[in-house]
Amino acid sequence: MEHLNPGGLGLSPSSTGVGQEIYSLSERLFPICRSITGDGVRRTLDILSEQVDLERHEVPTGTQVFDWTVPQEWNIRSASITGPDGQTVVDFADSNLHVVNYSMPFKGTLPLDELRRHIHTLPEQPGLIPYRTSYYAPTWGFCVAHDRVAKMPEGLYRVEIDAELKDGCLTYGEYLHRGQTEREFLLSAHICHPSLANDNCSGLALLATLARSLKARKTRYSYRFLFAPGTIGALAWLSRNEDRTYLIDHGLVLSCLGDAGSPAYKRSRRGDAFIDRAMAHVLGGEAGAKLMDFSPYGYDERQYCSPGFNLPVGMFQRSVHGTFPEYHTSADNLDFIRPEHLEDSFRILTEVIDIVEEDWTPLNLFPKGEPQLGKRGLYAALGGQKSSGATSMSLLWVLNLADGQHSLLAMAERSGLPFWELAAAAKLLLDHGLLAAAL
């Protein structure tokens, strides 16, 4: 789709180089060992706060959030497996994926057979370290490349996981860009994954960059950026903001935004929310884009779209989580994401925001027959098609559908024309006194 969004909207034109910025930010987030609680989340929020002034929330261990309880805080200093020959076989310092996330502390010496019961591998991807968690069942474990484990000789292994589980807090950050109204657009990314670049350093970095770029812009909607641990973090936020979720008119969960896959959108549970239609319109112009119906598996749209909330929140990603071979392995590293893909995701997101911001419902003030465009120079103005982006067809469609029942997005859906061509036409017609805004 040719993008005719007039420059005045501010986001898209400034996006040159933004892909590199998001990539650099992802690079800084990548090494940190995050979990659903602990200092990794806090260090991540520190870095994101350089972009926008994040409000940080600490929810104490034991706090009830709906059916769940905030767990203890987990922090880890080091972990390793030392072989019979005294050599270090596996070291947390090499990759924080090596330790099962939220693993209990452990120190001991075990024969290989017994140790193996605590080691996770990927036999079909023998060179990669898997990513495993054990948040709600106390255990300890390691994740190791299958090839490496195969080479471990029989004998006694010394194991040490210098981790700590104790009462503390669950941490999340949020930033509210205040618009002209209290109606909200919620943008949410999970902050609980350790060194996985696409899932979700990409989403965190992109969201913080978007928040920063939005600061200079006057918007109709208020934009809430939420950086929270998966599931328990989203639930904690919902629990604390239950009485104001009615303000959320649009929402997106963001993850996996930097890989080479085509953009993909999973609809909200409602299926026909404005965000669903706007994303479908934008992705309709993107080669290979995927539109999927809601299903209750994925990221935090599971919580936002639970039946007690049923919020208009969809999910935007590139390669669909769980379907690409790098997913939840050490191959989801900084080589897997690219500045150009991050930039493309950023652009799509700003186009959707622009539609949310700029959609309105025109009312034709000359509804009986067509008004005479020629005497107003509107055919001439269109001849060159230089600045406005409007075409004769877009003018005619807007006039014809401006019965107070069609917003610009609805006009785009019915006419098959790009939103921005219709928006430009509506602006031109408004300026010439042919339209008013419907109430």
Place this chain on the structure above:
Amino acid sequence: MEHLNPGGLGLSPSSTGVGQEIYSLSERLFPICRSITGDGVRRTLDILSEQVDLERHEVPTGTQVFDWTVPQEWNIRSASITGPDGQTVVDFADSNLHVVNYSMPFKGTLPLDELRRHIHTLPEQPGLIPYRTSYYAPTWGFCVAHDRVAKMPEGLYRVEIDAELKDGCLTYGEYLHRGQTEREFLLSAHICHPSLANDNCSGLALLATLARSLKARKTRYSYRFLFAPGTIGALAWLSRNEDRTYLIDHGLVLSCLGDAGSPAYKRSRRGDAFIDRAMAHVLGGEAGAKLMDFSPYGYDERQYCSPGFNLPVGMFQRSVHGTFPEYHTSADNLDFIRPEHLEDSFRILTEVIDIVEEDWTPLNLFPKGEPQLGKRGLYAALGGQKSSGATSMSLLWVLNLADGQHSLLAMAERSGLPFWELAAAAKLLLDHGLLAAAL
């Protein structure tokens, strides 16, 4: 579709060998010369009564049923055509199809030319005897293989049809399996065809066997099994039960259930009745299955779906009547139906009954966010997937759609998962206090 119906429901697991039982019953029904009235129907009901205790109804000749009048009772003892050489050319004793069903009695000697006007053949299937009736226009006639007639020499033929038409009764049988409620599932098969194995010895035998198998089962719905002559029999039943048809929530007309064709379902006139959706769900998993919209031609769904009743009654068959070459000919014999096809039809029917019985509308008692399945052992319980048939996805779908607006069948339609997987998940969630039944 993999069938995950837990054993407790009783029907499917006991179906081993049921195909042979239905076939054997069909064999016994096959030789009888049935018509819309007469002793053939009574003898058929005698045999079916060995399965379940049928209530028999006798509706006197002359009784007005809506726009129709119950005709005289027809019985036939013998019929034959004897050639110029004294040899018997056609004998009712060889096949009851040889006489036009409901034929007037006749005795006389005719030249071949005149006789031919009373003989029906199938020139394009010259070896087969056609099936013809003349219920409401008084005439006499024979049905003979075209090849046989071609070999008949000129000369005088002696014809005798020792039949009787006199005031008597129209007979039908019904059996009511009482469930916990008075709401009914109507299962109806026509009993008026003579020696046609698929159409409808198969339907009669299958229905009686199903009725018997249902006796041991406690059901929510009451199941009414109706064995009635086509059209006039269904109308007689409707006429006598007009004030209670409102109790019918689901219904199926059954015929042609033993041939090798794929299962086929014709929707009720409503098109979106529960039975239409349940049959679509079950047949969705059957290779080659056909779903057809209602049309006012076929069997007694024509009467049940007439505009004054418009009952939720569809039609289940295998090869679609009127489209297979054996239809209404002597080739629709006991070789044309097979135990395995009868068993398959029986299985499909029990699956649909199971859905009707087991569908319910869950209400999520923890609708805000997902409840924590792990602490209830529901992830573990699912790991093995041994007994419950539930999967993680089915648990998540049930929880997500349990807003009181989706029954299990609606969940199956939306999720694309099998009904029984969702039913098992809902049972598990109910047992763990996560669901209640919506009112």
Place this chain on the structure above:
Amino acid sequence: MEHLNPGGLGLSPSSTGVGQEIYSLSERLFPICRSITGDGVRRTLDILSEQVDLERHEVPTGTQVFDWTVPQEWNIRSASITGPDGQTVVDFADSNLHVVNYSMPFKGTLPLDELRRHIHTLPEQPGLIPYRTSYYAPTWGFCVAHDRVAKMPEGLYRVEIDAELKDGCLTYGEYLHRGQTEREFLLSAHICHPSLANDNCSGLALLATLARSLKARKTRYSYRFLFAPGTIGALAWLSRNEDRTYLIDHGLVLSCLGDAGSPAYKRSRRGDAFIDRAMAHVLGGEAGAKLMDFSPYGYDERQYCSPGFNLPVGMFQRSVHGTFPEYHTSADNLDFIRPEHLEDSFRILTEVIDIVEEDWTPLNLFPKGEPQLGKRGLYAALGGQKSSGATSMSLLWVLNLADGQHSLLAMAERSGLPFWELAAAAKLLLDHGLLAAAL
């Protein structure tokens, strides 16, 4: 689609030779130089008035019609370009397309370079004269074959356009065939194009012929035939009849009805108006027929379907305007249209009128079960299928859907049977006392 419309409806059977009549009438209209105002329109209405007694309306220059003002009246006597050698290069007498329609008068001598700025050609169709207008921007100009202009030598050219622009009137004609009710079917064709045979001598001639053929027929609907200049003429009519547009139940704009293309229909803005459904039904039986959604570009459906009116008016044509190479060129001449195509368009139009006239909503008086057709001879009556056009299936469909919610057209849509087969069946059932007309 086989056309089973019983002869009593009068139109179709009399259509033999009608294609030649319409063609001959088109031939007479072709040479006239029409514009949005002026004597060309009046001379055209004179000829059309030979078919039916047209009411002629003169709307004075300066009259306000909605957002528009009736322009001055334009008349032209002659126009030519004379070359440096004194030879006439371009002459209005050869083709009235040579002068830009509504051109200002002009007289002068110009060098070739300057003249060229006033000459329009079609470089990609170098042998054809384009059709150009300049109704609302005062200018003068010629339209010439590109090849001809290429051969014009340098030098001074004498140009003369003997035209006149002065206060006068805009002229349109209308004819009302009064039916039993005031509810109207509007048929509208633009009368402003000069020598373009398909666009729209064909539409004008066909409409006048249809009006004449309708005179002898008693109809339920009143039929309004409107011959008006494009845009401003339709607006003038709407402006003068604003308070009675509510009477319009059906409408068609007609143009380009004589070429070899398949019939095409563009739906009204409503999309599901009766005329949209009736045209879809008729075109459903025509090979290659096109159905298109409304778009606000085309002919006067733009005005009738503007949001302040939103009338149920579609557009019927053959080759879609703007898509065939002859469109708006001198190749749209009398060779481009053929009697057989005009006749085919006429037939389609009469079939649609017949559906509009003959549609009704039957109510089954024997809604419980099927009534007994046999005892009324309705099976026998159907055997031959000679006069009625009804079949067993059409009788059964009508009875089944005659619940007061389905008109014959709705029955045709649901059953897939031709309207006329169902109409014949309904007539037969009505005659036998089985149906009544729903209120």
